[in-house]
Amino acid sequence: xxxxxxxxxxxxxxxxxxxxxxxxxxxxxxxxxxxxxxxxxxxxxxxxxxxxxxxxxxxxxxxxxxxxxxxxxxxxxxxxxxxxxxxxxxxxxxxxxxxxxxxxxxxxxxxxxxxxxxxxxxxxxxxxxxxxxxxxxxxxxxxxxxxxxxxxxxxxxxxxxxxxxxxxxxxxxxxxxxxxxxxxxxxxxxxxxxxxxxxxxxxxxxxxxxxxxxxxxxxxxxxxxxxxxxxxxxxxxxxxxxxxxxxxxxxxx
Amino acid sequence: xxxxxxxxxxxxxxxxxxxxxxxxxxxxxxxxxxxxxxxxxxxxxxxxxxxxxxxxxxxxxxxxxxxxxxxxxxxxxxxxxxxxxxxxxxxxxxxxxxxxxxxxxxxxxxxxxxxxxxxxxxxxxxxxxxxxxxxxxxxxxxxxxxxxxxxxxxxxxxxxxxxxxxxxxxxxxxxxxxxxxxxxxxxxxxxxxxxxxxxxxxxxxxxxxxxxxxxxxxxxxxxxxxxxxxxxxxxxxxxxxxxxxxxxxxxxxxxxxxxxxxxxxxxxxxxxxxxxxxxxxxxxxxxxxxxxxxxxxxxxxxxxxxxx
Numbered sequence: 217x218x219x220x221x222x223x224x225x226x227x228x229x230x231x232x233x234x235x236x237x238x239x240x241x242x243x244x245x246x247x248x249x250x251x252x253x254x255x256x257x258x259x260x261x262x263x264x265x266x267x268x269x270x271x272x273x274x275x276x277x278x279x280x281x282x283x284x285x286x287x288x289x290x291x292x293x294x295x296x297x298x299x300x301x302x303x304x305x306x307x308x309x310x311x312x313x314x315x316x317x318x319x320x321x322x323x324x325x326x327x328x329x330x331x332x333x334x335x336x337x338x339x340x341x342x343x344x345x346x347x348x349x350x351x352x353x354x355x356x357x358x359x360x361x362x363x364x365x366x367x368x369x370x371x372x373x374x375x376x377x378x379x380x381x382x383x384x385x386x387x388x389x390x391x392x393x394x395x396x397x398x399x400x401x402x403x404x405x406x407x408x409x410x411x412x413x414x415x416x417x418x419x420x421x422x423x424x425x426x427x428x429x430x431x432x433x434x435x436x437x438x439x440x441x442x443x444x445x446x447x448x449x450x451x452x453x454x455x456x457x458x459x460x461x462x463x464x465x466x467x468x469x
Numbered sequence: 470x471x472x473x474x475x476x477x478x479x480x481x482x483x484x485x486x487x488x489x490x491x492x493x494x495x496x497x498x499x500x501x502x503x504x505x506x507x508x509x510x511x512x513x514x515x516x517x518x519x520x521x522x523x524x525x526x527x528x529x530x531x532x533x534x535x536x537x538x539x540x541x542x543x544x545x546x547x548x549x550x551x552x553x554x555x556x557x558x559x560x561x562x563x564x565x566x567x568x569x570x571x572x573x574x575x576x577x578x579x580x581x582x583x584x585x586x587x588x589x590x591x592x593x594x595x596x597x598x599x600x601x602x603x604x605x606x607x608x609x610x611x612x613x614x615x616x617x618x619x620x621x622x623x624x625x626x627x628x629x630x631x632x633x634x635x636x637x638x639x640x641x642x643x644x645x646x647x648x649x650x651x652x653x654x655x656x657x658x659x660x661x662x663x664x665x666x667x668x669x670x671x672x673x674x675x676x677x678x679x680x681x682x683x684x685x686x687x688x689x690x691x692x693x694x695x696x697x698x699x700x701x702x703x704x705x706x707x708x709x710x711x712x713x714x715x716x717x718x719x720x721x722x723x724x725x726x727x728x729x730x731x732x733x734x735x736x737x738x739x740x741x742x743x744x745x746x747x748x749x750x751x752x753x754x755x756x757x758x759x760x761x762x763x764x765x766x767x768x769x770x771x772x773x774x775x776x777x
Binding site: 288301 | 482512513516519520521522523540541542544545547548549551553554555556557558559560561564565567568569571572573574598599600614
């Protein structure tokens with residue numbers, strides 16, 4: 217499957233656009249906005265906004281890798297060929313987890329280098345160990361979200377394909393990516409705290425202000441483990457339903 | 470030895486029964502034709518045999534192992550090709566084949582892919598993206614993919630659909646040659662009866678989810694006892710009409726000098742003899758025997774016989 221991914225990536229400008237160009241331009245736009253904010257709010261707030269957008273790209277790319285990775289084969293009518301090979305569901309999902317992690321790492325490194333050079337924000341100033349936990353949590357959430365999307369695609373077909381790249385954005389405001397959770401109205405705060413990335417973004421902001429983030433990271437880990445287990449159970453159920461109803465076979469038709 | 474054994478396989482989609490309690494086996498080295506009109510349940514059966522649709526009930530055993538308990542073992546020993554599936558369109562043929570060689574854990578696959586590419590005369594197209602290939606080239610690429618793991622069984626779902634007669638013939642020739650090289654077992658679905666007659670050892674006819682006939686191609690055609698006699702004569706049409714009506718023979722005239730007589734095959738010599746005795750000068754005699762296509766039409770249309 218890794219060869220498969222490498223070859224598709226090599227031939228698809230869309231993938232280069234979605235995992236390299238688009239995140240870079242987003243970070244550049246938010247970087248300049250942060251520079252503008254520096255004058256009125258101070259550098260810490262501006263850095264938090266930019267760092268939030270950098271980390272958001274990690275979630276986005278990790279979840280995109282799963283859903284769109286599968287859709288390339290649906291669009292080519294190649295999915296049956298993949299699934300009648302002796303690859304197991306575990307291996308299939310594991311591949312997407314690794315693929316999402318690698319792409320997330322590439323995006324993190326590229327956007328971090330850009331933000332350091334252009335905007336003088338060193339996101340790794342939060343500490344390498346903290347950044348490791350922040351990154352892993354974001355990747356796990358992105359992957360889990362992607363697995364849920366994959367389940368929906370298998371169950372309901374390509375009519376929900378747009379979820380693979382669009383649905384995550386509906387949750388972005390709740391995750392308090394570029395502002396503190398405290399900004400959200402009270403009822404939304406409770407929902408926001410049920411999402412692991414909310415704690416990760418809060419941790420990032422605290423860390424940039426020099427505060428301890430252990431508790432936030434642990435909360436994120438626990439929520440992520442629960443979400444990951446639920447996502448895999450959901451996917452297996454949807455996959456099983458897809459084969460039962462014949463939807464899987466119709467995916468390519 | 471049966472390399473595939475299907476018992477009481479049923480698939481229901483809500484109230485609709487797509488496949489209704491079918492059982493059959495596939496013996497090592499044989500080619501089994503799987504025929505039936507659209508909606509007969511062939512494709513659903515193939516999908517269940519590949520594991521992409523789950524049966525409502527029944528069992529599938531490959532190499533005496535339960536498919537659903539040992540799916541990876543079974544899938545590593547079979548492969549599939551269809552006119553309706555593609556390889557990854559943006560990747561080149563060479564890249565696609567490498568991907569599948571890896572998925573099937575084929576050891577030392579480069580020389581093997583090269584050998585298959587030579588076998589299918591695809592040397593000039595291996596670096597072209599799959600979507601840029603012609604239909605015939607795609608079919609050949611699909612065949613190479615289907616052979617990459619040296620499968621014991623290949624399921625072929627209308628592999629020659631949308632191919633021109635020349636490429637379709639080459640494809641069939643390839644299957645025949647492949648069979649001479651090693652004991653490969655094939656389940657072959659097609660709507661082309663001459664293809665099925667040419668390459669299949671046994672044929673299963675499905676209709677409305679049921680197996681309605683199961684025999685050799687010759688055995689199936691022998692089930693239709695009717696044949697059609699086409700006579701071209703010089704004159705005395707009125708004598709012929711009188712004879713055919715007296716004998717209560719089903720007939721139809723085509724112009725002033727041709728008559729088609731549809732009747733039991735064994736009575737044809739007597740008809741020719743009788744008409745000759747009546748002084749009819751026959752300039753051409755043609756006997757049209759039932760083909761697998763007639764069996765197909767008879768099953769699909771539910772008519773007693775279907776000579777036109």
